[in-house]
Amino acid sequence: MRVVISEHAGFCFGVRRAIELVTKAVESGGELSTLGPLIHNPQEVKRLESAGVKVTADITGARCKRIVMPSHGVAQEVYDLAKESCAEIIDATCPYVSKVHRTAKELAKAGFFVVVIGDPAHSEVKGILSAAGSGAIAVRSPEEAASFDWTDKAVGIVSQTTQTEERFQEIVDIIRKSAKEVRAVNTICIATRQRQEAVQDVAPEVDVMFVVGGRNSANTNRLREICESAGVPTYHIETASEIKNEWLEGKETAGITAGASTPDWLIEQVKDRLEKV
Ligand code: SF4
Known part of the structure; x- marks a missing residue:
């Protein structure tokens, strides 16, 4: 393969x-x-x-x-x-995470109601919320943003570093429709953007995609979502041993991407396993 x-x-x-x-x-x-x-x-x-x-x-x-x-x-x-x-x-x-903490703190200090775009259960988001002080909230999805009453609010927005650009923009646009004022700071980190952009090019060109990384890794899950939305069969795996032969039947080209916390040795093992097919 x-x-x-x-x-x-x-x-x-x-x-x-x-x-x-x-x-x-x-x-x-x-x-x-x-x-x-x-x-x-x-x-x-x-x-x-x-x-x-x-x-x-x-x-x-x-x-x-x-x-x-x-x-x-x-x-x-x-x-x-x-x-x-x-x-x-x-x-x-990570210095990029520390920068989000500082930005959230500054927005709160300037009187903004701070919104963190991300998963409130994720440890990074918990840290950002705590930097912003009491009153800050996390918004996970456009649906959640649409269900909230933003009228008369001056909203300061930051993002979990691993969100997708699309979700960030969609949520900011929804809040902008009714909030009194919006100051949105896109704090998605460069490493996340680079991985997401690169996989957007690869996914449409292959028969099957493997996204290697921890199931607890937010950025790995975003990569999986991007591959799935490209319409290619996508498997999120942590190790090569999870790959099933039936996933590879009739496939000629496989793509691999991996989350920001996936070591090279795990990627290599997946590559070796696929090349043997
Ligand atoms: S993905 Fe990596 S570079 Fe980006 S904020 Fe997280 S740890 Fe830092």
Whole structure:
């Protein structure tokens, strides 16, 4: 089978930086934990665990030596708690995520009702909401935006870094229709845009698409949505072992893309598996 790997598939700048910070910390020796998974890729998190990096789900009441903040950031109160409980904090929050925190904070300070376009259950969105202070809300979909009364509101909008441009624009347009004032700052990160644009070119050209990445990875799920909307059979997998032979029957060309937290070694394994068909 011919295999096409979409440009920019795999690790983004923020994830690479987080892995490098942790690798350096491991090399310096001593106890090391990450607050929740460092990145949204279970296989890479497992690899780090086998190198001695523990995952701490909750630091309430815990005393730890060194704790790493994950690439997608945490809520301010969680950061404060970590500062109280741990001797050293290694902040692997991606600079693009920190920038969204600052933007949300500034909008709130300027008197805007802050809206974060994204999934309120996602840890990155929780962090952005906390930076904006009480009163900020997350809006997940155009339908949700349309059901809200924006009349008389001055609305400041930011986005989860991994949203699609289309969804961002659609929601901003809906809010603009009735809000008194709208200040929308597109905070979708460049790495997300590059992956999404590249896969838009690849998906229509292949018989089947494989999107490799954590099921808990927001940007991987967006890539899957983009491939599906191109009308190509699409499979979201975490590892090559999930690929079923019947998915490949009658197919000549397969495309691969991967989320921003998917390591190269997982992409390579998928490529090898498909090339053997
Ligand atoms: S996807 Fe973007 S915001 Fe998220 S870690 Fe990567 S570079 Fe940073």
